[in-house]
Amino acid sequence: MQVDFHHAVTYIAARSAGFDHGEAQVVAYCAQYVDDATNSGVIQFDTGAMYSRICSAHKMLDYSNLNQLANHHVWVPFHFLPGNGGQQAGAGTELDFVNKILCCPDSYVARDMVAACIRERNEATGLHRLGITMHVYADTWAHQGFAGARDDINDVKILDEDGGTDHSFIARLADWFGDRVDQVAGGLVGGVLPLGHGAALSLPDLPYLKWSYKRQGKVVTRDNTDSFVTAADEMCRAMQRYREGDPAAAVPGLCSEDKTLIRQKLGSITSKDPQDRHRQWLKAIKQGEFSFPAVDLGYQDKGDESWKHDAIGTKRRKDRKTDIFPYSPAFLKSHWKLFHDGLQAHRFTVLYEILPRYGICAA
Numbered sequence: 001m002q003v004d005f006h007h008a009v010t011y012i013a014a015r016s017a018g019f020d021h022g023e024a025q026v027v028a029y030c031a032q033y034v035d036d037a038t039n040s041g042v043i044q045f046d047t048g049a050m051y052s053r054i055c056s057a058h059k060m061l062d063y064s065n066l067n068q069l070a071n072h073h074v075w076v077p078f079h080f081l082p083g084n085g086g087q088q089a090g091a092g093t094e095l096d097f098v099n100k101i102l103c104c105p106d107s108y109v110a111r112d113m114v115a116a117c118i119r120e121r122n123e124a125t126g127l128h129r130l131g132i133t134m135h136v137y138a139d140t141w142a143h144q145g146f147a148g149a150r151d152d153i154n155d156v157k158i159l160d161e162d163g164g165t166d167h168s169f170i171a172r173l174a175d176w177f178g179d180r181v182d183q184v185a186g187g188l189v190g191g192v193l194p195l196g197h198g199a200a201l202s203l204p205d206l207p208y209l210k211w212s213y214k215r216q217g218k219v220v221t222r223d224n225t226d227s228f229v230t231a232a233d234e235m236c237r238a239m240q241r242y243r244e245g246d247p248a249a250a251v252p253g254l255c256s257e258d259k260t261l262i263r264q265k266l267g268s269i270t271s272k273d274p275q276d277r278h279r280q281w282l283k284a285i286k287q288g289e290f291s292f293p294a295v296d297l298g299y300q301d302k303g304d305e306s307w308k309h310d311a312i313g314t315k316r317r318k319d320r321k322t323d324i325f326p327y328s329p330a331f332l333k334s335h336w337k338l339f340h341d342g343l344q345a346h347r348f349t350v351l352y353e354i355l356p357r358y359g360i361c362a363a
Contacts, residue, residue, distance in 0.1 A: 001142045002205050002274035007032035007299050008281035010134050013232050015292040016258045017239035023127055030131025030339050034078055036301035039319050045327035053340040072362040077350040080148030081136050082360050083107035089357040098151050100360050103143040106234055110140050112354045114238045115247035128342040130242055134235050141231040142204050156213040207266040225267045232262050257291045311336035
């Protein structure tokens with residue numbers, strides 16, 4: 001999923017769940033910032049103080065994707081949550097490692113992740129952790145059937161409407177890879193982009209798309225709009241349970257007005273540019289088209305008006321190891337720090353507490 005869903009739709013689901021604007025804004029910002037927090041390492045302040053943060057994303061063609069540890073520490077807990085074959089803890093012992101870590105929509109693993117977030121809701125990072133969790137939870141629908149590791153299981157052949165090889169898709173791959181076009185034409189996409197849904201590029205993330213692919217002789221058909229509506233509805237339920245403080249509470253999910261409008265917009269806003277789609281969603285929110293009052297919602301990941309600028313005063317998109325930042329006591333309670341604290345708590349819980357219960361070792 002991309003910024004239109006992770007930010008705008010998450011905000012709508014949060015408002016439908018009963019959060020006020022300020023709370024929903026925090027949840028939605030964090031849900032999107034998971035894709036934008038690409039810097040890691042130690043922040044040094046002019047007082048001698050330090051803060052160590054982790055990243056929750058890499059660029060898809062970043063060489064760090066070739067590092068298995070980076071795969072497990074970034075893609076597994078934040079983007080391709082293992083699904084254990086859709087089975088409960090203690091089951092799925094017949095599955096090999098790769099099939100255990102394939103992403104599965106609304107898996108028992110995902111529900112345990114949501115429950116852990118709800119149990120920690122009274123921490124200072126509560127809302128920030130909720131936004132992070134909603135990003136990962138939503139991606140279990142978009143990234144279903146793919147794994148956050150380098151493996152041939154992610155190598156798929158995109159099909160056209162007649163069930164044949166989609167040559168227009170191969171042409172788009174050729175445009176992307178340039179001088180590696182021979183590898184693409186030779187069908188070695190999995191060898192170039194074997195991580196996650198790399199071989200399918202952004203197809204799993206486009207909300208309006210119906211598409212299909214073949215893997216290991218089996219044809220899989222996907223309707224992204226249906227999957228994304230289901231994701232939004234289940235996210236709303238998760239956030240309603242968060243508000244109740246009960247992971248098992250009986251809750252209604254999206255109100256019918258918001259659910260209908262979300263479906264309509266997911267299917268009709270068809271720009272390939274995620275920023276353009278995002279602007280259209282923000283316009284609808286500003287015009288008061290949903291069940292809550294109109295609000296002027298925005299998102300800035302770096303630079304002026306970003307959480308990072310508010311916290312450490314930088315406008316750069318990428319930090320340098322030699323940077324020294326001005327320290328303020330307000331840093332400790334800044335949204336940017338609380339987000340990064342939430343990232344570390346989330347990653348630890350998923351890798352060291354939840355996944356081992358399912359026989360998955362990725363830490």
